Amino acid sequence: MKLVGVTAPTTGSGKTTVTLALLHGLGRALPVKIGPDYIDPMLHTEISGIRAVNMDRWLQGRAYRKAICRQGEVADYAVLEGVMGLYDSGSPINASTDFYFRALGVKYLLVVDVSRVAESAYYISRGFMGKRCLGVIINNYRSQKHLEMVERPFREHSIRIWGEIPYSESLKIPERHLGLYTPSEISRLHEIAREASRYIDFSFTDLLEDSRCTGVESRPAGGGRKVYVAMDEAFSFYYASSLDFLSTLGTVAYFSPLRNEAPDDASMVYIGGGYPELHYAELSRADRTRRCLRDLSEAGVPIMAECGGLMYLEDHAWDGKTKYGLVGIFGGEVTFSNRLTLAYTELLCTRDNFLFRKGERVRGHEFHYSSVSDAGEKVFRNLIGKGIDGSDGLVKGNTIASYSHIDLSRYGRRLARAIGH
Missing domain, CATH: 3.40.50.880 (Class I glutamine amidotransferase (GATase) domain)
Structure with missing residues (x-):
């Protein structure tokens, strides 16, 4: 099973939309959500058809690696959506997306929201592009001219661009006080995933590596209770x-x-x-x-x-x-x-x-x-x-x-x- 991560410089950059697009385009893909989140995994499961799992070392202790290992036989890929920005944790211990990507050797795509910037997007992003970064997905560009301005410094510095997603109301996932709406409330969820996937170059999969984890013992089924x-x-x-x-x-x-x-x-x-x-x-x-x-x-x-x-x-x-x-x-x-x-x-x-x-x-x-x-x-x-x-x-x-x-x-x-x- 090959692993790919999805992260961003900040929360609200479009990680979930890109993750849904990848799950739609990759076929047999296990969704993995980093951090204590319930709604994102529900959306992931709806698109993938494979039940999403959470990975959180604060909650799960050393067993956090098992989230992927237990599912290795049902998927060809695992798509790991990060929490907040790449280095954010919100935990008394390091529970950042970067920690998990390093621990598991995950190569990742950086989602860059360019709705309020142009050339500056590269300079904001370069601190988030480590050795395992495959490149970027540009999100929320407003026009072709805007896109050209955004992309120029990325190309000048030989940063691969794997996707260019325009700003579109039709790609928005509605939110409320605790976060995104649940799948049963979003009639267009599959359409959103399908439309967003059209803007992504999936040949990045040629650069992915297999998971490092080994098999995990299966758990016996319960009795008559x-x-x-x-x-x-x-x-x-x-x-x-x-x-x-x-x-x-x-x-x-x-x-x-x-x-x-x-x-x-x-x-x-x-x-x-x-x-x-x-x-x-x-x-x-x-x-x-x-x-x-x-x-x-x-x-x-x-x-x-x-x-x-x-x-x-x-x-x-x-x-x-x-x-x-x-x-x-x-x-x-x-x-x-x-x-x-x-x-x-x-x-x-x-x-x-x-x-x-x-x-x-x-x-x-x-x-x-x-x-x-x-x-x-x-x-x-x-x-x-x-x-x-x-x-x-x-x-x-x-x-x-x-x-x-x-x-x-x-x-x-x-x-x-x-x-x-």
């Missing part, structure tokens, strides 16, 4: 590695809180993040789901909830006009905040619970605009990050809910122990 995962327009933020791990604990089944579906004979329930704030009315009317989750919690069935899932398990949400009843396992209130919380997190467990023991440390990340007010006891203290109020991890019986998202595969032994596997 049922692990239910909430999945619909309100809850869809999950790491592929987490879902893969859950399949080793039992049969993974999906249910939709929006459609008032209830888990049947569940050994565990997992409710991830998403956009519950866009669906409060429907969620509040889903009495069967709400009642079922309360009953499972009272019966001691393990329930894990993250971010949007945390919000859903609270008593109610207030949008400034209307109060919406939610599941009510916990007694707090959810409100919308105009302030973004975005950070890696490190949590210190302060009290034994069904999943972690006092003194253990857990790494995750948080990304939300909501705020939870809940006086209930928390079992984590934030060493890094904000959490609910400087602490995180509301617990009731075998139900645990936090703002922090984690990669479940890193804490697999604890999960297996929790459901008696």
Whole structure:
């Protein structure tokens, strides 16, 4: 499997559009998203037809390399979309795109947004063109004259140009407060990928090298247990590695809180993040789901909830006009905040619970605009990050809910122990 990276000098340069174009044009290509992102991998998966994986050493530890190795038999290429700019990290450790490209020996394409520059684009870009840089893809040029001005210094310095994508409203991917829209909301996603791919010269593939990673042992399938995962327009933020791990604990089944579906004979329930704030009315009317989750919690069935899932398990949400009843396992209130919380997190467990023991440390990340007010006891203290109020991890019986998202595969032994596997 040959690897190619996609990066840029800054965020917002068009990395995702170019990545979608490459996935469309390369055929059997594994999408890999560097960093703690949910929406980009969903878009990648829709175009590639191969489920995208995340690579993040803060969340996954030394196992981050396995993201590619496990998929080596299903793809001819792996396309790695970087996070932010090439050298940006946002982590207490080096988790920059450059780190991963160096560690894996990835050659990369540099996407250069030229919407506000001309000849200066080269001088901005040259600090990002290391030995492994294949060349550049010019994005958002406004006219043929503009393009000629942009390209002149690149050509004078013998920098290969592999693509020239004009500014076009038809190539824009719509965004909202937590990022891009999800695939089910973008009717033209395949058309965007197809159109963008027309502007790229794919002969760069002749310069790519095979992955350095070796095979990874396959994980055994789970037994007769049922692990239910909430999945619909309100809850869809999950790491592929987490879902893969859950399949080793039992049969993974999906249910939709929006459609008032209830888990049947569940050994565990997992409710991830998403956009519950866009669906409060429907969620509040889903009495069967709400009642079922309360009953499972009272019966001691393990329930894990993250971010949007945390919000859903609270008593109610207030949008400034209307109060919406939610599941009510916990007694707090959810409100919308105009302030973004975005950070890696490190949590210190302060009290034994069904999943972690006092003194253990857990790494995750948080990304939300909501705020939870809940006086209930928390079992984590934030060493890094904000959490609910400087602490995180509301617990009731075998139900645990936090703002922090984690990669479940890193804490697999604890999960297996929790459901008696």
